Amino acid sequence: MSDIVLEIKNLSRRFGVFTAVDSLTLSVNIGEVFGLLGSNGAGKTTTIKMLTTLLPPSSGEARVAGFSITTQAVDVRRAIGYVPQAVSVDGSLTGYENLLIFAKLYDLPYREQQARIREALEFMGLTADGSRLVSEYSGGMVRRLEIAQSTLHRPQLLFLDEPTVGLDPIARDAVWKHLVDLRNNYGTTLFFTTHYLEEAESHCDRIAIMHLGKVAALGTCKELEDSLGSTDHTLNDVFVHYAGNALDSGGTFRDVSAERATAQRHG
Amino acid sequence: MDSLNLMITTFVHTLSGFIEKTFVITEFELRKLRHDFTELITRALQPALWLLIFGEVFSRSGAMHTGNIPYLDFIAPGILAQSVLFVAIFYGINVIWERDLGIVQKFLASPTPRAALVLGKGFSAGIRSLSQTIIVYGLSLLLGVNLNWSPLALVNVLIIVILGATLFSTFSLIIACIVKTRERFMGVGQVLTMPLFFASNAIYPTAIMPNWLKTISHLNPLTYVVDALRTFMLAGSTSSFGLYHDYAVILLTTITLIFIGARLYPRLAS
Numbered sequence: 118m119s120d121i122v123l124e125i126k127n128l129s130r131r132f133g134v135f136t137a138v139d140s141l142t143l144s145v146n147i148g149e150v151f152g153l154l155g156s157n158g159a160g161k162t163t164t165i166k167m168l169t170t171l172l173p174p175s176s177g178e179a180r181v182a183g184f185s186i187t188t189q190a191v192d193v194r195r196a197i198g199y200v201p202q203a204v205s206v207d208g209s210l211t212g213y214e215n216l217l218i219f220a221k222l223y224d225l226p227y228r229e230q231q232a233r234i235r236e237a238l239e240f241m242g243l244t245a246d247g248s249r250l251v252s253e254y255s256g257g258m259v260r261r262l263e264i265a266q267s268t269l270h271r272p273q274l275l276f277l278d279e280p281t282v283g284l285d286p287i288a289r290d291a292v293w294k295h296l297v298d299l300r301n302n303y304g305t306t307l308f309f310t311t312h313y314l315e316e317a318e319s320h321c322d323r324i325a326i327m328h329l330g331k332v333a334a335l336g337t338c339k340e341l342e343d344s345l346g347s348t349d350h351t352l353n354d355v356f357v358h359y360a361g362n363a364l365d366s367g368g369t370f371r372d373v374s375a376e377r378a379t380a381q382r383h384g
Numbered sequence: 385m386d387s388l389n390l391m392i393t394t395f396v397h398t399l400s401g402f403i404e405k406t407f408v409i410t411e412f413e414l415r416k417l418r419h420d421f422t423e424l425i426t427r428a429l430q431p432a433l434w435l436l437i438f439g440e441v442f443s444r445s446g447a448m449h450t451g452n453i454p455y456l457d458f459i460a461p462g463i464l465a466q467s468v469l470f471v472a473i474f475y476g477i478n479v480i481w482e483r484d485l486g487i488v489q490k491f492l493a494s495p496t497p498r499a500a501l502v503l504g505k506g507f508s509a510g511i512r513s514l515s516q517t518i519i520v521y522g523l524s525l526l527l528g529v530n531l532n533w534s535p536l537a538l539v540n541v542l543i544i545v546i547l548g549a550t551l552f553s554t555f556s557l558i559i560a561c562i563v564k565t566r567e568r569f570m571g572v573g574q575v576l577t578m579p580l581f582f583a584s585n586a587i588y589p590t591a592i593m594p595n596w597l598k599t600i601s602h603l604n605p606l607t608y609v610v611d612a613l614r615t616f617m618l619a620g621s622t623s624s625f626g627l628y629h630d631y632a633v634i635l636l637t638t639i640t641l642i643f644i645g646a647r648l649y650p651r652l653a654s
Binding site (some may be wrong): 166169170171172173191194195197198200201202203204205206208209211214218219221222223224252266267295 | 401404405412416419420478479484485489490491492493494495496498607642650653654
């Protein structure tokens with residue numbers, strides 16, 4: 118029981134007659150890298166928004182680091198870090214200033230603030246760029262700064278919504294290298310959404326494939342590939358098998374335009 | 385007794401945390417200005433136009449009966465209030481911009497109290513408005529307005545400007561939380577600004593208004609901002625409603641709006 122950092126039970130969210138997340142149940146262990154896969158509109162972002170207390174669930178419950186997302190929202194917020202899909206650092210401030218604000222908002226002791234910020238910049242490979250305006254950063258640097266900002270307070274659990282969308286392969290690798298280091302050095306549990314299957318395959322301990330608001334499949338990459346029966350299946354086959362033809366969903370206009378805007382800003 | 389002590393300690397702790405977080409948000413907003421203060425310069429234009437053109441023309445025409453105060457003196461505090469209103473009312477655009485990015489979501493996922501997020505932004509609008517205060521004072525000096533230079537009066541002008549900007553920027557934030565898109569916000573912002581401005585005592589006394597407009601102007605918080613500014617800015621001016629009344633209306637409206645804003649702000653992330 119104590120190994121579990123995230124426990125979701127029958128979590129649902131409805132928007133009018135549309136059910137975005139339908140009775141989701143799963144749990145994530147401490148230190149795990151957990152990937153939530155699915156096509157646009159599968160309910161991944163809605164799930165993350167509920168788990169980060171940004172959106173109240175319609176029914177069901179989840180406990181994050183032992184706290185209820187519905188009745189102990191402030192405790193949940195202290196225990197987590199969140200990197201939204203869209204750019205969440207301020208371009209009109211320097212990298213250092215973006216970190217300083219969050220050091221203050223998360224009540225880091227005054228004497229530790231500078232050391233933590235220095236450490237975070239160094240850890241994300243941004244030491245030389247701390248005093249530059251973020252508007253001059255490349256897409257990969259922005260993402261790394263966002264991760265630094267979300268982990269200054271050493272959260273137990275870091276939520277990342279499409280962390281590598283719009284990045285070129287080199288920048289994506291750099292982001293993943295830092296994320297893996299984060300897990301290895303601080304034991305931070307990573308819960309992220311993506312639709313890059315190769316990323317899930319190479320970095321996730323376990324994967325859940327979401328389809329139409331439900332978990333269609335859950336397990337390690339190997340388990341999922343084996344679940345199709347005969348050998349030589351790739352994660353791509355698994356995805357097509359469980360999530361069906363991605364063309365029949367595809368998300369709303371707002372989802373798609375937000376994603377493209379993010380890709381454009383990073384790229 | 386112990387539980388009472390605990391309650392008091394918790395309350396003091398919560399309150400000091402709230403105040404601290406409010407100032408962190410204000411600091412965050414003001415640091416942006418340090419990197420780019422062209423905004424402050426462009427803001428100087430509007431009050432200059434109103435005072436130098438509108439003020440001068442109407443002053444010469446003698447069409448406005450403002451009692452024993454010259455028209456230019458009468459309108460100077462009104463223009464200060466107006467420029468505070470005009471800048472503050474479009475503050476919500478920033479909030480929508482921050483929502484289209486992921487900034488609002490990230491702040492809301494932090495343990496910061498919602499009311500501190502809203503009030504901190506409001507204060508920063510207030511502090512930004514201080515530049516307009518300096519500009520309006522400078523123009524007033526040039527135009528020979530009979531200003532009150534007593535330190536107490538100046539401090540009160542600063543407080544009223546900060547409160548007024550907080551009030552209208554929070555009102556703007558509430559609209560942003562409701563309409564959520566820039567296009568709709570621009571529409572609503574335009575529709576609200578002019579009525580707020582014209583249904584107030586900013587550029588003419590309420591005494592010359594028809595009764596229905598007079599009633600509306602008495603429900604308009606801008607009227608009380610203008611009245612308080614006029615009383616403190618001009619030498620020998622007296623308040624129409626009483627300064628306590630002005631302060632009470634401004635403070636209560638601001639607190640109510642902060643409360644509503646804090647309730648609605650999370651809607652931006654959902």
